[in-house]
Amino acid sequence: MAERLPVVLVTGFLGSGKTTLLSRLLGRPELGETAVIVNELGEVGIDHHLLRRVDERTVLLGNGCLCCTLRGDLADELRDLLSRRTRGEIPPFRRVLVExxxxxxxxxxxxxxxxxxxxxxxxxxxxVIATVDALNGEGQLEREPETLKQVLVADRLVVTKTDVAEREAVDTLAERLRGLNPAADLLEASFGEADPALLLAPGELDPRLLVLPDTPPHADVEPFVLFIDRPVDWTAFGIWLTMLLASRGADVLRVKGLLDVGAPGPVVLNGVQHVVHPPEHLEAWPDDDRRSRLVFIARGIGKDEVEKSLAAFDAAARRP
Ligand SMILES: [Zn+2]
Known part of the structure; x- marks a missing residue:
C-alpha cells in the first residue's frame, strides 16, 4: 500500500485564532508542500484571504460546516486534490491541513x-490541533459544547492570544486544559507563532472519541453577510460595532470582515464576542470585489436587525 498523506485538522472556537496560526504555519519553508482546505460557515469567505498563500492547492469550502452539512464535500475535495496532483495540474503536496x-x-x-x-x-x-483563546477560552468552555469537544479530541492544544491576555489568565486556562485533556501537548502561541514540528507531529487517534453526534447541525447559529457599497468612516464604524458587541456580544459569536476605509487596501476587522481586536490594514484587496463585507456568525440576531442598526448609526453620524 502506498504511503498515505497525513491530514491535520485545525479546530478551535470561532475567533480563537485558527487562521492566524495557520497563516504563520504556512509561511514556514518546511510547510511548502502543503494543501489547505478552509471551511467557513458563511457563503462569503474571509479567512482564506488572510492566509497569505492562496494558490491552486488552497480550497475554500464555504456555506456550511464540515462536521455536519459538508461531510461529503470534504471527501470530494480530497479526491479532487489527489487527481489534480496526479495530472500535474497543481504543485505537489505531502500533507493536507484542514481548517x-x-x-x-x-x-x-x-x-x-x-x-x-x-x-x-x-x-x-x-x-487534531485545537486553538483556545486566552481571553475568551474559559467562558467558551462553559457555554459552548463545541469548544469542549474540540479540547477533548485534540492532540495539541494551542493557547492563543497570550500576547494580549494577563499571565494569570493564561496559567489558569492552561491548568483547566491540562485537567480536561492530559494526553494533549499544550503549547502557547503569541501572535500565532508555534513550532511547526511540534504541531504537526502524528498524534494518537482515540477511537472512543469518534462517535457520531446526534445533535442537529448548529441550527441556532445563523451566519449572514452585510455588504456596504461606499467607504466607511472607521472611527464611527468602530463606535457602532463596540456598542453592538457591548449589548449583544454573547450572541455575536464572531464578526469578521474587510472594510473599505478609503485606503488602497481594506482593513481587516476581527471581533470575537465582546472583544474587537486591533484592526489590520492590508496593502491591497484580495480580489476584484471592493465592497466592504462583514460576516456575522450570531445566535438569535437577524441580518435585518444589524442592518437597521448600522443604517441608523450611519445616518446619525452624517448629520452635521
Ligand atoms: Zn458542523
Missing part, C-alpha cells in the same frame, strides 16, 4: 477521513 469552522466537532470529520474508501486509501488523519 474547520469554529463550531465543528472534529469527530465526524475524522470519521469522514476513515470511512470513505478512496480517501482512507490515500489519506490518514494525523493530528
Amino acid at each position: 474547520t469552522t469554529g463550531l465543528a466537532d472534529p469527530a465526524p470529520v475524522l470519521n469522514t477521513l476513515l470511512a470513505e474508501p478512496v480517501v482512507s486509501h490515500h489519506f490518514e488523519p494525523a493530528a
Whole structure:
C-alpha cells in the first residue's frame, strides 16, 4: 500500500485564532508542500484571504460546516486534490491541513477521513490541533459544547492570544486544559507563532472519541453577510460595532470582515464576542470585489436587525 498523506485538522472556537496560526504555519519553508482546505460557515469567505498563500492547492469550502452539512464535500475535495496532483495540474503536496469552522466537532470529520474508501486509501488523519483563546477560552468552555469537544479530541492544544491576555489568565486556562485533556501537548502561541514540528507531529487517534453526534447541525447559529457599497468612516464604524458587541456580544459569536476605509487596501476587522481586536490594514484587496463585507456568525440576531442598526448609526453620524 502506498504511503498515505497525513491530514491535520485545525479546530478551535470561532475567533480563537485558527487562521492566524495557520497563516504563520504556512509561511514556514518546511510547510511548502502543503494543501489547505478552509471551511467557513458563511457563503462569503474571509479567512482564506488572510492566509497569505492562496494558490491552486488552497480550497475554500464555504456555506456550511464540515462536521455536519459538508461531510461529503470534504471527501470530494480530497479526491479532487489527489487527481489534480496526479495530472500535474497543481504543485505537489505531502500533507493536507484542514481548517474547520469554529463550531465543528472534529469527530465526524475524522470519521469522514476513515470511512470513505478512496480517501482512507490515500489519506490518514494525523493530528487534531485545537486553538483556545486566552481571553475568551474559559467562558467558551462553559457555554459552548463545541469548544469542549474540540479540547477533548485534540492532540495539541494551542493557547492563543497570550500576547494580549494577563499571565494569570493564561496559567489558569492552561491548568483547566491540562485537567480536561492530559494526553494533549499544550503549547502557547503569541501572535500565532508555534513550532511547526511540534504541531504537526502524528498524534494518537482515540477511537472512543469518534462517535457520531446526534445533535442537529448548529441550527441556532445563523451566519449572514452585510455588504456596504461606499467607504466607511472607521472611527464611527468602530463606535457602532463596540456598542453592538457591548449589548449583544454573547450572541455575536464572531464578526469578521474587510472594510473599505478609503485606503488602497481594506482593513481587516476581527471581533470575537465582546472583544474587537486591533484592526489590520492590508496593502491591497484580495480580489476584484471592493465592497466592504462583514460576516456575522450570531445566535438569535437577524441580518435585518444589524442592518437597521448600522443604517441608523450611519445616518446619525452624517448629520452635521
Ligand atoms: Zn458542523
